[in-house]
Amino acid sequence: MTDQADPGKGSSNVTRPFQASSEDRVYARLRSAIVKRYIGPGKQLVEESLARQLGVSRTPVRAAIRRLVYDGFVEVVPHRGAFVIRPTRREIEDAFAVRIGLERMAARLAAGCVSPEDLACLDELIEEEAVTFGYRNVEAYYRVNDAFHLKLAEASGNRTLRKFVADVLARVNIYLILFDPFMRLEVNPSPEQHRDIVNALRRRDPAGAEEAVRRHLENTLAGLELDKVAEQYPDDYLAV
Amino acid sequence: MTDQADPGKGSSNVTRPFQASSEDRVYARLRSAIVKRYIGPGKQLVEESLARQLGVSRTPVRAAIRRLVYDGFVEVVPHRGAFVIRPTRREIEDAFAVRIGLERMAARLAAGCVSPEDLACLDELIEEEAVTFGYRNVEAYYRVNDAFHLKLAEASGNRTLRKFVADVLARVNIYLILFDPFMRLEVNPSPEQHRDIVNALRRRDPAGAEEAVRRHLENTLAGLELDKVAEQYPDDYLAV
DNA sequence: TACACAGAAATTGTATACACTACTACCAGG
DNA sequence: CCTGGTAGTAGTGTATACAATTTCTGTGTA
Secondary structure (H helix, E strand, O other): OOOOOOOOOOOOOOOOOOOOOOOHHHHHHHHHHHHOEEEOOOOEEEEEHHHHHHHOOOHHHHHHHHHHHOOOOOEEEEOEEEEEEOOHHHHHHHHHHHHHHHHHHHHHHHHHHOHHHHHHHHHHHHOOOHHHHHHHOOOHHHHHHOOOHHHHHHOOOOOOOOHHHHHHHHHHHHHHHOOOOHOOOOOOOOOHHHHHHHHHHHHHHEEEEEEEHHHHHHHHHHHHHHHHOOHHHOOHHOOO | OOOOOOOOOOOOOOOOOOOOOOOHHHHHHHHHHHOOOOOOOOOEOOOOHHHHHOOOOOHHHHHHHHHHHHOEEEEEOOEEEEOOOOHHHHHHHHHHHHHHHHHHHHHHHHHOOOOOHHHHHHHHHHHHHHHHHHHOHHHHHHHHHHHHHHHHHHHOHHHHHHHHHHHHHHHHHHHHHHHHHHHOOOOOOHHHHHHHHHHHHHHOOHHHHHHHHHHHHHHHHHHOHHOOOHHHHOOHHHHO
């Protein structure tokens, strides 16, 4: 079909600045708005309205929405519109099961090839995590927490695995933010469990790392207030 | 942000015709062209040129390309263009590792909740598979083979898992088609191995099903002519 | 009142024009 | 010959206008 040459993967070694495009900015803002529940579950994303509010045209808004669909935050009905998902309890548990499976695999692999730099980076992230939790800075906390799990996936050395972990993490995050009550807790068990994982990696213990991940994530899942899922959608009372 | 109501998930029970949009048609054609190697690895997808050839505007072409990016068939460089991926041997093996992990999980879960209808459907797909292989109908064969693995994932009852299996399957498929020499074989070991999987499910044997999947997929991976990966990109000789 | 139907309104889907960026080829100066 | 700069060009990024589809609303009829 087309006949052009290839991009020459490494033709340029410099890391160019690549200022964020409108689409990227719109995507980031929409995603953040959904995660913070400014746009609640079930609400419609109207392209023109969002374009006006964000001061851009429909084109980048539309593209950003498609990315959100891909991430699993939004569902589209052709010729009808895009709507923020309303996850069911079952969907949350299912997504978590996939996450656990993928992260266990990552931990097992990482135990075999983790570098001292990786370990240092993971240690550092655990420290940051404790600090941000101390300040009750929700957004920063989730960012650091994500970074830890992504670093773990990266340490597996399997790029595809890292991408899939990133995907399922994004998907699970919205559930976490909707239903995770942990910010109300006095102490956060997460850093301790993260340390267990890193220690197993340091011992080069695949089974131990895998098990530590399993424990940690099942703990996280158990901590969600899933019995509150139904209450989260007041509109449902009208819908019946 | 927006204030509209929800889509009322099941407000309309009728399944509407939903004729395929331009974007869908372009997506299907591009994907098929890549899979059939009409557009080889490394080649650029130029929006305007494709739009002319397909008789549509750039808009649906652009959207279709983004979907291909999401599927992992294509990579984009901002302000430069979209290029068909050139998988390395490592990437192929990595993707396969993820696939094995996810499908093992699916088999394990499916053993616990598979229905007689599911089993019948799987049996049927194995039959079809043998037939299409007999006719050496490559395209039909891959379609049926995919259907089998997707049905297996579906039988797990975990929707998220099904989606992730579909994703990794799409990603692995392009590798299979580029490097799988099996159509030259006299006999195809796949149906037999598929039968092993289904039999384990019928016995409600999670460990057995998982193991059968592992054997089957590791077999498939081993069958790829991965030592030919390098030769697949003649342009590389120029690029050095 | 219930129902069918036509027209209007809202929103997405597509086409097209323009803006911006990155790369290329060429030319002058060392 | 090599280096650096400078139009020119190819191709993406964005804005806007128009077409198509769906849903809503009101009106007429049984």
